[in-house]
Amino acid sequence: xxxxxxxxxxxxxxxxxxxxxxxxxxxxxxxxxxxxxxxxxxxxxxxxxxxxxxxxxxxxxxxxxxxxxxxxxxxxxxxxxxxxxxxxxxxxxxxxxxxxxxxxxxxxxxxxxxxxxxxxxxxxxxxxxxxxxxxxxxxxxxxxxxxxxxxxxxxxxxxxxxxxxxxxxxxxxxxxxxxxxxxxxxxxxxxxxxxxxxxxxxxxxxxxxxxxxxxxxxxxxxxxxxxxxxxxxxxxxxxxxxxxxxxxxxxxxxxxxxxxxxxxxxxxxxxxxxxxxxxxxxxxxxxxxxxxxxxxxxxxxxxxxxxxxxxxxxxxxxxxxxxxxxxxxxxxxxxxxxxxxxxxxxxxxxxxxxxxxxxxxxxxxxxxxxxxxxxxxxxxxxxxxxxxxxxxxxxxxxxxxxxxxxxxxxxxxxxxxxxxxxxxxxxxxxxxxxxxxxxxxxxxxxxxxxxxxxxxxxxxxxxxxxxxxxxxxxxxxxxxxxxxxxxxxxxxxx
RNA sequence: GAGCCGGUAGCUCAGUCGGUAGAGCAUCGCCCUUUUAAGGCGAGGGUCCUGGGUUCGAGUCCCAGCCGGCUCACCA
Numbered sequence: 017x018x019x020x021x022x023x024x025x026x027x028x029x030x031x032x033x034x035x036x037x038x039x040x041x042x043x044x045x046x047x048x049x050x051x052x053x054x055x056x057x058x059x060x061x062x063x064x065x066x067x068x069x070x071x072x073x074x075x076x077x078x079x080x081x082x083x084x085x086x087x088x089x090x091x092x093x094x095x096x097x098x099x100x101x102x103x104x105x106x107x108x109x110x111x112x113x114x115x116x117x118x119x120x121x122x123x124x125x126x127x128x129x130x131x132x133x134x135x136x137x138x139x140x141x142x143x144x145x146x147x148x149x150x151x152x153x154x155x156x157x158x159x160x161x162x163x164x165x166x167x168x169x170x171x172x173x174x175x176x177x178x179x180x181x182x183x184x185x186x187x188x189x190x191x192x193x194x195x196x197x198x199x200x201x202x203x204x205x206x207x208x209x210x211x212x213x214x215x216x217x218x219x220x221x222x223x224x225x226x227x228x229x230x231x232x233x234x235x236x237x238x239x240x241x242x243x244x245x246x247x248x249x250x251x252x253x254x255x256x257x258x259x260x261x262x263x264x265x266x267x268x269x270x271x272x273x274x275x276x277x278x279x280x281x282x283x284x285x286x287x288x289x290x291x292x293x294x295x296x297x298x299x300x301x302x303x304x305x306x307x308x309x310x311x312x313x314x315x316x317x318x319x320x321x322x323x324x325x326x327x328x329x330x331x332x333x334x335x336x337x338x339x340x341x342x343x344x345x346x347x348x349x350x351x352x353x354x355x356x357x358x359x360x361x362x363x364x365x366x367x368x369x370x371x372x373x374x375x376x377x378x379x380x381x382x383x384x385x386x387x388x389x390x391x392x393x394x395x396x397x398x399x400x401x402x403x404x405x406x407x408x409x410x411x412x413x414x415x416x417x418x419x420x421x422x423x424x425x426x427x428x429x430x431x432x433x434x435x436x437x438x439x440x441x442x443x444x445x446x447x448x449x450x451x452x453x454x455x456x457x458x459x460x461x462x463x464x465x466x467x468x469x470x471x472x473x474x475x476x477x478x479x480x481x482x483x484x485x486x487x488x489x490x491x492x493x494x495x496x497x498x499x500x501x502x503x504x505x506x507x508x509x510x
Numbered sequence: 511g512a513g514c515c516g517g518u519a520g521c522u523c524a525g526u527c528g529g530u531a532g533a534g535c536a537u538c539g540c541c542c543u544u545u546u547a548a549g550g551c552g553a554g555g556g557u558c559c560u561g562g563g564u565u566c567g568a569g570u571c572c573c574a575g576c577c578g579g580c581u582c583a584c585c586a
Contacts, residue, residue, distance in 0.1 A: 022555055023520060023537050082546075089543035106543060123536080136544045160521040160535050162547050167521085169578045181521090224586060270585045271511090377586060401586050419586090426586090457586085495579095506577070 027155045030120040034150060037116045041153040046128040049075040052096035055133065056141065064135040074143060076101065077128035077151060079180070080121060082161065090118065091142070094127070098186055103129050103143040104136070114148040123161075124154030124180075172503050185498075188491045191310065192499055195487055196263060198306050199283060208259040208285060213248035215241060215265070221465065222246030222404070224457040225268040228278075241267035246404065246478065247465045249286050250433060253476050254468045261285035263483065274495040275425060278504050281483040290477040291432045292416045296393055299420060299428060299479065300327040303391075303486070310490065318423050318492055321389065329391035329420075337384045337394060338376065349376060373400040388421035397431075403443040403459050405431035420481075422489055430479030437469035 031041045055074055059067065078094030078101070085091075088107040093100050105118045109131075121127070131145040158180060159165040165181040172178075178185050200210065218237065220227035222244030230239050245262050252260050266282045287294065304314045304325045314326040335349055342362055348354040352372040359366045359375050364382040366375050376398070388394070395418040399407060405415035417431035434440050444461040451458040487499040497503035 026537060084545045084548055085542090086545070086548075087542040089545090091545050091548090093546080102546075104544070108543075136546090138544070138546075140544085140546070142544085157520045157536060162535070163522040165521070167517090167578090169517090170521095172578090226585090268585075271583080273585080274580080276585060374586090381586075397586090429586090508577085 023157050024155050027122055027153065030122065031153045031155075033120055034117065034153070037113060039113065039117060039150050041150065043149065043151045046077055046149055046151055047075065048077050048128065051099070052076055052078060052094065052101035053099035055101065056099060059133055060141050064139070067133050067135055070133075072133045073130070074133060075128065075130040076143065077126065079154075080123055080125045080127060081158065081180075083121060083123055085118075092121065092127075094129070095180070098183065098190060101143065102136075102140055103131065103145050104134075105145050105148070109144060109146050110148060117148055117150045122154060123158045124156070126151035126154075169505075172497055172505055173508060175501055188487075188493065188499060189501060191491050192487050194310055195306060195490055196281075196483065198309055199302065199483075200263065202302055202305065203259075203261050203285060206259070208261045209257055211249070211252060211257070211260050211262055212264065213245045213252075213262060215267075217242050219460050219462050221460060221462050222248075223266075223268075224459065226270055226457060228267050228269045243268055244282070244480065245284050246480070247462055249284055249478065250473060250476070251465065251468045253286050253288055253433075254471055254473045258288040258474075259286065272504060274497070275485060275488075277484065277496050277500050280496070280500075283481040283483055284478065286433070286476055286478040288474045288476050291475070292395075292418055292430055292477050295430045295477045295479045296331070296418060299393075299430070299481075300329055300391075307490065316490070316492075318489055319494055321423075323422060323489065324390055329393060331393045331395055331418075333396045334380065334394050334398070334414075335396070338380050341384050341387060342379065355379070371400075373398050377401055385421060385426075386424050389423055391420065391422045393418045393420055399443075400446075402431065403447050404434055404440075406434045406436075407439070425485055426482070427485050427489070428479055428481045430477065433473065433476040433478050435469060435473040435475060437466055440469055441466055 034041045055076070059072060062070075076094065076096055078096035080092045081095045081100065082093035083090065090105050091102055092105060093102050107115050110118065117127070128149040128151055129143060129145045130147040131143040134142055134144050136142050159177065165171055165177055170177065171182075171185075179189070204210065216230065216232075216239040218239060220240035220243050222242075223246070225243040227240040227243050230241065231237070232239055244266055245264065249260055249262060261283065262285075263281065263283045265279045267279050268276075269278065270276065272278065287298075304327050307314045307316055307325045315322050315324050317323075335346075338344065339346060339349075342358070344358055345354075348358045352375065355372055355375040356366065356368065359379055362379060362383060364379050366378045370378070384394070396408060396411075396414045397405070397417045397419070399405075399413055399415050402415040402417050405417040408414045408416055415431055417429075419426055419430075420428035434443065441461075444459060444466070447459040448461060451460075484496050484499055488494070488496060491499060493499050
């Protein structure tokens with residue numbers, strides 16, 4: 017803090033000077049009549065003469081992000097949302113008090129101005145200011161004007177500074193908001209009801225993941241931050257809502273990486289009477305139409321490569337993909353020893369005691385997933401790794417399920433829901449066996465969920481989409497931390 | 511959790527072989543009424559991440575730790 021004091025003390029001194037001149041350094045209401053972006057759009061292309069004839073008056077507010085003063089006049093650049101507009105501050109045009117403000121102005125301060133639009137000698141679209149209202153004093157200096165703020169730790173810890181200094185970061189989070197709004201509109205248009213289900217669960221369910229634990233004092237019970245909303249949303253299908261969705265946070269007590277944050281945003285939606293094939297079509301339409309709407313195209317750049325979101329996307333069965341990518345004989349899918357040998361040959365590290373489906377899944381993750389750069393629906397997952405999904409009619413060892421991969425990452429997971437309460441109970445019991453065998457992420461039996469299914473759930477298809485990863489794709493970001501406003505970091509030392 | 515890389519002024523960064531810690535921007539003073547990385551002249555500003563050690567002497571070498579990034583592990 018001490019090293020900051022020089023600049024900070026200077027600014028506090030100016031703050032006092034403003035007070036002495038009768039100006040509130042932390043003001044109140046200001047009637048903003050115009051926005052910089054809208055002025056640029058409406059008048060920004062008009063030639064000098066036209067602006068001089070029209071004498072357009074405007075009132076805008078914003079943060080001073082550049083200041084070029086000379087003698088008794090100067091230019092400031094105001095940042096108003098995503099837009100920047102230059103204002104001209106000339107002593108002759110301002111009251112004595114207003115010019116006092118100009119003299120004490122620092123980078124970072126907020127001001128409101130009223131004036132007329134014109135073009136400077138260098139043809140810059142500018143507001144000639146006649147009235148100036150001081151709105152708020154910044155006591156800390158802004159990062160350097162040319163390089164901005166690049167220190168990654170500071171960018172994440174003090175996102176407010178990142179947003180001030182880096183317009184492209186501002187843009188990413190604006191896009192994030194528009195993507196989520198677009199998804200919401202898409203679903204509501206198709207008859208979905210948006211719902212909110214509990215974030216605190218007595219039994220963490222709906223996914224295989226380690227939960228965060230918390231405690232409710234009055235009830236005297238431990239609760240878990242949800243790892244997925246799935247089991248609650250299906251209760252609502254039982255309750256008779258035919259189409260529901262929820263966009264909200266899930267919490268998983270696991271590692272942090274460029275594609276994992278402990279809290280992340282998930283869209284889950286459920287469609288009565290539909291199956292997973294219907295969701296394949298819906299997913300293609302949702303993602304490609306969002307791309308068209310927000311980016312104006314369905315072939316989008318991601319980390320130096322083009323991703324083709326134009327439907328239709330590739331469909332590839334889980335087992336076919338494993339066999340084709342590795343040129344394996346189908347018998348490895350049935351024989352644990354053969355699978356183990358194949359894994360070793362392919363340099364896929366596996367526990368020699370692992371079950372057949374675990375070995376096969378390791379091979380899938382190691383060899384197939386990285387190849388799924390263009391959008392691909394991997395279908396027909398084995399039942400052993402799909403405890404909530406409906407069995408295939410044609411093969412009881414597989415499920416009516418798909419996962420969507422783009423850029424080598426899982427983006428969505430969907431299936432025809434298992435609505436047979438007796439089968440579901442058996443699956444939960446199978447999970448309990450896996451849990452006892454040491455898999456602490458196997459699903460827990462949720463008796464109330466089973467009771468709900470026993471009241472009858474219509475045939476239903478459900479899907480979860482990882483919103484942060486989708487946003488990474490749309491905004492061409494390599495790290496989830498760059499699409500989450502306040503990513504999780506170790507607490508700062510006091 | 512492991513490996514690699516990084517942490518020096520408010521910000522962006524240099525710092526040679528171990529020998530008094532630097533630049534640009536920002537800040538302060540003076541000049542300047544159309545600039546736009548404005549300009550000119552002058553000035554101030556440092557827990558070199560922290561703690562040990564080696565040394566006559568450490569930003570620099572060694573050890574331990576903290577924080578961050580990336581990769582891996584983990585995460586169906």
